[in-house]
Amino acid sequence: MSISIDWFAFVQVFLAALLATVLVVGFYSLGLRLLVRAGRVPVVAPAEFTDAITVVTEKEQKRAAKAAAKAAKKNPLTPAERQIAAIGAYLSFGLCGLAVLGGLLLIVFNH
Template sequence: MNVVIEWDAFVQVFVAAIIGASLVVAFYALGLRLLVRAGRSPVVTPAAFTDAITVISDKEARRAAKASAKAAKKSPLTAGQKRLSLTGAYAAFGVCTLAVLGGLYLIVIH
């Protein structure tokens, strides 16, 4: 039995995976940045994890939410600029979703 590795196919899959992962991460980061710019910074409530992970307390979560709301009120952007940033954030998250769904399509269907 002779095993032959198709290096061209391996390199194509590797490059596609690197580019796809980089684009998903870049668009997700852009979406978060635009979401914060629009004054809607995501505040994550504490979750119960194992002792190996540090979890913020309820007091710290309330303080972060209050600081986020205060920063949103101080924004120098107009309402139109905030709306445009929010639209851009949703578009960036949409690109991430399409990229993931496209990858799943290639894996499962194709």
């Protein structure tokens, strides 16, 4: 019994995974950056778990929300530029989702 490895197929899978990772992370980070520039800083209250190492207090949550609101007020962009940045952010998130969907379609229909 002899085991044969198709190295070309291995390289293809490696490059596809690397490209998909770069696309998803790149579009997501670009979307977050544009969302912040648009003045819509995503503030997410952390979930409290029973086995959490660090618990964020309500005071810290309020401080983070206040800092985000203050940063949004300091935005030097005009309202039109903020709108363009928000649209760019949502388009970037959409492209991120399309990259994930494309990978899933490749997995499901290309075997």
